[in-house]
Amino acid sequence: MSDSTETKEMPATKNSKAIKIDEHIVEIVSDSGEGAQKCGVSFAAISAKMGNGVWTVEIIPAEIQPPARSRAGASGIRIRIGTKEITNSGNEADLVIALNEQVPYGRIDQKAYKEGTVMLLESKWATDASDVIQNKYAEALADFKSRGYNVIEIPMEVECLKIVKNARKGKNMFVLGMLCYIYNRGIDKGETQIKNIFRKKSDAIINSNIELLNAGYQWASINLDFQYDIPVVNSGRDMVVMNGNEAIGLGVLASGMEVCSMYPITPATSASHLLADVFKNSGGLVHQAEDEIAAVGFAIGSSYAGKTAVTITSGPGMALKTEFLGLATMAEIPLVVINVQRGGPSTGLPTKVEQGDLLSTLYGQPGDAPKIVMATSTIEECFQFVILARKLAESFRTPVYILTDANLATGQQPFPRPKIKKDWFAPPIDQSLWKGDVRPYEWDDTTGMSKRPIPGQPGGQHTLTGLAHTKEAHVSYNPDENQESSELRSRKFASFQKTLKPPTINGADKGDLLIVGWGSTLGAIEEAVGIAQKEGIKVSSIHLRFLSPLEPGLKEIFQNFKNVMTIEINYSDNNENPQFSESNKRYSQLSWILRARTLVDVDCYSNVEGQPLSPKRILGVIKKKINT
Amino acid sequence: MYGLKSDVALDLPSKYYSLEGYEKGVARWCPGCGDHAVLTNMQKLLREKQLDPAKTVFVSGIGCSSRFPHYMNTYGFHGLHGRAFPVAEGVKFRRPDLDVFVVTGDGDCCSIGAGAWIHAIRYNMNMTVLLLNNEIYGLTKKQASPTSRIGTVSNTTPDGSILPPLSPVQTTLGVANASFVAQTADWNPAHMYETIKAAYEHKGFSFVHIIQRCPIFQGALVDEQVSNKDAMVYLENENGITVSEEIAKTFKNKFNHNPSDLSEARNLAMDTEKVHMGLFYQDKNAPCYDDYGASNLGYTVEQKEEALNKELDKYAI
Numbered sequence: 001m002s003d004s005t006e007t008k009e010m011p012a013t014k015n016s017k018a019i020k021i022d023e024h025i026v027e028i029v030s031d032s033g034e035g036a037q038k039c040g041v042s043f044a045a046i047s048a049k050m051g052n053g054v055w056t057v058e059i060i061p062a063e064i065q066p067p068a069r070s071r072a073g074a075s076g077i078r079i080r081i082g083t084k085e086i087t088n089s090g091n092e093a094d095l096v097i098a099l100n101e102q103v104p105y106g107r108i109d110q111k112a113y114k115e116g117t118v119m120l121l122e123s124k125w126a127t128d129a130s131d132v133i134q135n136k137y138a139e140a141l142a143d144f145k146s147r148g149y150n151v152i153e154i155p156m157e158v159e160c161l162k163i164v165k166n167a168r169k170g171k172n173m174f175v176l177g178m179l180c181y182i183y184n185r186g187i188d189k190g191e192t193q194i195k196n197i198f199r200k201k202s203d204a205i206i207n208s209n210i211e212l213l214n215a216g217y218q219w220a221s222i223n224l225d226f227q228y229d230i231p232v233v234n235s236g237r238d239m240v241v242m243n244g245n246e247a248i249g250l251g252v253l254a255s256g257m258e259v260c261s262m263y264p265i266t267p268a269t270s271a272s273h274l275l276a277d278v279f280k281n282s283g284g285l286v287h288q289a290e291d292e293i294a295a296v297g298f299a300i301g302s303s304y305a306g307k308t309a310v311t312i313t314s315g316p317g318m319a320l321k322t323e324f325l326g327l328a329t330m331a332e333i334p335l336v337v338i339n340v341q342r343g344g345p346s347t348g349l350p351t352k353v354e355q356g357d358l359l360s361t362l363y364g365q366p367g368d369a370p371k372i373v374m375a376t377s378t379i380e381e382c383f384q385f386v387i388l389a390r391k392l393a394e395s396f397r398t399p400v401y402i403l404t405d406a407n408l409a410t411g412q413q414p415f416p417r418p419k420i421k422k423d424w425f426a427p428p429i430d431q432s433l434w435k436g437d438v439r440p441y442e443w444d445d446t447t448g449m450s451k452r453p454i455p456g457q458p459g460g461q462h463t464l465t466g467l468a469h470t471k472e473a474h475v476s477y478n479p480d481e482n483q484e485s486s487e488l489r490s491r492k493f494a495s496f497q498k499t500l501k502p503p504t505i506n507g508a509d510k511g512d513l514l515i516v517g518w519g520s521t522l523g524a525i526e527e528a529v530g531i532a533q534k535e536g537i538k539v540s541s542i543h544l545r546f547l548s549p550l551e552p553g554l555k556e557i558f559q560n561f562k563n564v565m566t567i568e569i570n571y572s573d574n575n576e577n578p579q580f581s582e583s584n585k586r587y588s589q590l591s592w593i594l595r596a597r598t599l600v601d602v603d604c605y606s607n608v609e610g611q612p613l614s615p616k617r618i619l620g621v622i623k624k625k626i627n628t
Numbered sequence: 629m630y631g632l633k634s635d636v637a638l639d640l641p642s643k644y645y646s647l648e649g650y651e652k653g654v655a656r657w658c659p660g661c662g663d664h665a666v667l668t669n670m671q672k673l674l675r676e677k678q679l680d681p682a683k684t685v686f687v688s689g690i691g692c693s694s695r696f697p698h699y700m701n702t703y704g705f706h707g708l709h710g711r712a713f714p715v716a717e718g719v720k721f722r723r724p725d726l727d728v729f730v731v732t733g734d735g736d737c738c739s740i741g742a743g744a745w746i747h748a749i750r751y752n753m754n755m756t757v758l759l760l761n762n763e764i765y766g767l768t769k770k771q772a773s774p775t776s777r778i779g780t781v782s783n784t785t786p787d788g789s790i791l792p793p794l795s796p797v798q799t800t801l802g803v804a805n806a807s808f809v810a811q812t813a814d815w816n817p818a819h820m821y822e823t824i825k826a827a828y829e830h831k832g833f834s835f836v837h838i839i840q841r842c843p844i845f846q847g848a849l850v851d852e853q854v855s856n857k858d859a860m861v862y863l864e865n866e867n868g869i870t871v872s873e874e875i876a877k878t879f880k881n882k883f884n885h886n887p888s889d890l891s892e893a894r895n896l897a898m899d900t901e902k903v904h905m906g907l908f909y910q911d912k913n914a915p916c917y918d919d920y921g922a923s924n925l926g927y928t929v930e931q932k933e934e935a936l937n938k939e940l941d942k943y944a945i
Contacts, residue, residue: 239944298717305720323711
């Protein structure tokens with residue numbers, strides 16, 4: 001290590017001895033600020049670039065700099081890589097890199113590890129100046145071994161201090177180097193990645209990080225007696241890799257929308273960060289409003305003036321926006337609302353996943369406020385649905401909601417590079433002469449649809465109002481008019497629903513059990529269902545993208561299965577526990593809707609643990625349902 | 629011969645808008661309500677300025693005064709209680725070609741919409757704002773508002789209100805980036821006209837506080853306001869709002885106030901004995917948020933496509 005010229009000459013990788021595997025789950029856990037996520041995202045990107053399937057999920061504490069070496073402060077990332085496409089974050093981790101011995105406990109509490117999990121543990125704490133820390137380290141080490149983890153102590157700090165003065169900043173690149181060796185990623189790919197992520201930094205910083213990368217790689221090659229080989233399948237297609245919030249941000253660009261009006265809220269804000277960075281050179285702007293209510297009001301004002309706008313928020317923000325969202329339905333103003341759902345109620349679990357806002361999105365406004373609600377289930381859909389949402393909002397003169405969640409927000413997945421179409425982008429604002437005899441709410445009796453006059457169109461002057469109004473947009477004083485206009489506003493969604501196709505069934509179209517899901521659980525559900533099918537269980541699944549109006553044909557599909565149940569990440573009562581019974585059971589959110597829509601006895605499994613559902617958990621649910 | 633040359637381009641207005649061109653329907657406010665005078669003045673102003681009704685937008689919240697847009701033959705947005713400002717800001721953000729007016733009341737602006745009001749002042753977007761302050765909630769039938777005087781008897785304060793009133797002018801002058809603050813009264817239409825005209829001509833958030841009568845729920849107060857000529861002070865200055873000599877003569881009290889003097893403006897606003905009529909403060913150089921909003925308009929589909937491609941390159945593998 002002392003001779004820097006030698007760091008370029010890496011020992012030949014021991015491919016022949018490498019253990020061949022289809023996939024692996026890697027976790028890096030650390031205190032906040034040690035760069036675990038940067039390391040993991042880089043490792044994922046390198047793997048994706050080589051042609052592996054990848055899914056990442058970030059492990060984020062609730063605070064920015066929580067106390068060091070604490071269970072609740074565990075910060076990090078999980079990277080699942082495989083030969084084939086990876087669609088979810090999987091079950092227990094196969095390999096964990098821990099920068100202290102306390103942070104793994106945050107993950108052990110979440111059942112993230114198993115017997116046999118390889119744990120590469122920073123060993124500096126064994127000789128810490130504090131007896132308390134030394135003892136804690138020894139205790140944890142013994143405990144990890146008793147849990148059956150394959151613990152390897154590694155002097156990461158010592159090795160990094162040979163290169164940098166502050167190992168806390170830089171250890172992550174040493175770890176990246178180790179991972180590049182362990183998974184045979186090629187040191188050149190690591191170097192390229194470092195040059196990319198630090199492109200705005202000085203050469204000195206880039207070089208020092210490359211040195212750390214090489215040191216990690218070298219140390220692992222000399223000291224570790226194992227390597228894994230995850231074969232690569234080259235799809236031959238142009239791919240991109242990004243997380244869900246980045247996909248939303250780019251989707252906004254692709255939609256041609258020019259205004260994103262937002263207020264900071266976790267875990268939605270990073271989508272607006274991306275837009276703030278790139279919008280200025282693509283003809284749009286981010287407006288950070290003074291609060292959530294003003295953010296949606298501003299977006300509605302912009303939409304009304306001809307530029308359909310987007311507002312991006314999470315559950316508590318949605319709650320604040322509710323009155324304006326009702327106005328957008330009533331006054332028929334196009335608007336795109338993106339809700340990156342997090343755990344609730346109240347401030348809840350800001351950095352954790354939940355699908356808890358479905359019912360409030362559907363029914364949160366005063367009176368009858370029909371709307372279009374879509375849910376994304378992949379990173380690619382986060383991109384595509386924004387484009388679709390803008391078009392639907394304008395065609396149907398309505399707010400369109402996209403529900404995504406914290407799991408998608410920070411989850412990275414490769415997908416085919418979108419082939420841009422010109423008609424994705426919004427056309428210029430219509431400023432043509434408004435036909436004199438067309439009223440501002442000239443509802444079509446058959447479809448409920450109407451065309452809206454935009455400020456600047458001569459002859460289209462009218463005063464939009466949130467009061468019950470006539471076709472002329474006049475305040476209504478006639479009892480029949482509110483009934484009629486409510487029906488026409490509802491009818492346009494019925495018209496839209498006629499254009500939807502029934503969902504595709506994953507598996508046979510009849511059987512013992514049908515799983516119904518929505519949102520980010522798609523990959524985990526389909527993986528679990530696939531395993532169950534191989535074991536001979538007659539289970540199929542469908543995954544809904546449109547939740548309002550609901551996709552057609554559900555009752556007909558349900559009738560071919562003995563049991564139907566939803567699997568969701570939100571709250572439901574468990575009848576096995578005290579006081580709960582069929583007469584008071586509160587079902588999970590989608591199952592409520594499906595029960596009402598189809599009159600089928602749709603059961604549910606759901607929880608609010610704030611974690612992505614693992615295929616293993618879902619498989620357990622399937623087996624339990626089949627056996628009861 | 630004896631005519632214009634064929635290449636002479638005459639700059640003739642393509643259309644003349646008469647007063648009727650700005651009127652719509654019959655206002656449903658109570659007889660004697662101060663709103664009527666504001667409406668008439670506004671229609672006159674639009675005629676004087678020959679604003680294109682199709683390019684003019686009136687935004688309001690909820691309350692008596694917020695019905696205003698319904699009586700203008702322009703575009704209008706009668707939205708939510710307290711939320712006129714965010715909507716108006718959104719309208720203006722990417723549409724510098726539109727003239728935006730906000731009409732709001734004391735409950736709408738100073739109570740439920742106070743947060744949005746403070747920030748609207750700071751954004752300083754180019755719009756004309758009329759706060760019609762009758763010191764009472766009218767449409768919900770007589771509840772005290774934040775601007776009601778101590779002792780106001782209302783349905784929610786049957787023993788008289790106990791808190792001192794909020795001064796809209798004082799509050800506005802306290803916010804960073806305030807750029808135009810003026811005060812007038814509905815029973816002096818000539819002064820009001822000159823005030824809203826000056827407000828319209830100012831580039832930025834032009835805030836006009838209109839002291840306003842509600843004969844139904846504040847009858848006694850109306851008499852006191854209109855008859856107490858000793859309290860009215862005409863703010864005169866070459867940079868202020870100038871009315872005709874005839875109108876100026878009707879003021880018993882005059883005070884020369886330079887509208888660039890913020891600290892004196894604040895002192896005048898805090899004077900609870902006198903009512904100062906005219907321009908309190910003007911800063912023509914305060915930054916306008918709508919300049920940012922209009923900073924990158926007009927990208928073509930091709931430019932947007934190119935930008936998106938560039939971004940996708942960053943995520944390419």
